[in-house]
Amino acid sequence: QVQLVESGGGLLQPGGSLRLSCEASGPTFENYAMGWFRQAPGKEREFVAAISGLNGNTLYADFVKGRVSISRDNAQSTVSLQVDSLKPEDTAVYYCALATKYSLTRSARQYDYWGQGTQVTVSS
Numbered sequence: 001q002v003q004l005v006e007s008g009g010g011l012l013q014p015g016g017s018l019r020l021s022c023e024a025s026g027p028t029f030e031n032y033a034m035g036w037f038r039q040a041p042g043k044e045r046e047f048v049a050a051i052s053g054l055n056g057n058t059l060y061a062d063f064v065k066g067r068v069s070i071s072r073d074n075a076q077s078t079v080s081l082q083v084d085s086l087k088p089e090d091t092a093v094y095y096c097a098l099a100t101k102y103s104l105t106r107s108a109r110q111y112d113y114w115g116q117g118t119q120v121t122v123s124s
Contacts, residue, residue: 002026002113004096009118012086016122020081022096022115030054030074033099035111036081038092038120045095047106049081059104086122093117 008020020036035050049070050059058070069082079096097111105111 002098004098004113004115006094006096006115006118009094009120011121011123013124014086014088014122016086018081018083018086018090018120020083020094020096020118020120022079022081024077024079024098029077029098033102033104034070034072034079035097035099035105036070036079036094037097037108038090038094039117040089040092043092045108047108048094050104050106051079052104057104059106061106088122090122091120093119 003025004022006022012018031053033050033052036048037045038048039045047061048064049068051070051072060068067084072079095117096115098113099105099111102110
């Protein structure tokens with residue numbers, strides 16, 4: 001059984017930076033794709049970024065390109081999301097997810113395990 005635990009959320013100011021982390025428990029973390037999604041109040045969950053398992057290929061949503069970086073540390077079973085130049089519209093609950101059957105995907109339906117989410121609020 002895989003468990004994912006996010007950390008690093010909080011209240012941040014516009015223009016600042018954020019680094020979220022997600023720690024996974026379970027076997028063979030390095031084989032699986034990891035993704036970050038977010039859900040703002042009243043909106044559907046949306047894809048932010050993903051990274052494949054062994055070769056570390058990345059995929060980003062168009063609306064965050066240039067501001068977001070995803071990385072992973074397979075030895076520590078963690079995946080991180082760096083968000084720069086924060087905007088109020090980045091306010092959301094951020095979730096990490098793990099996909100066992102796809103090497104790199106932006107579809108939430110293709111992720112099998114989800115963390116509980118961490119709140120990020122961007123406000124002055």
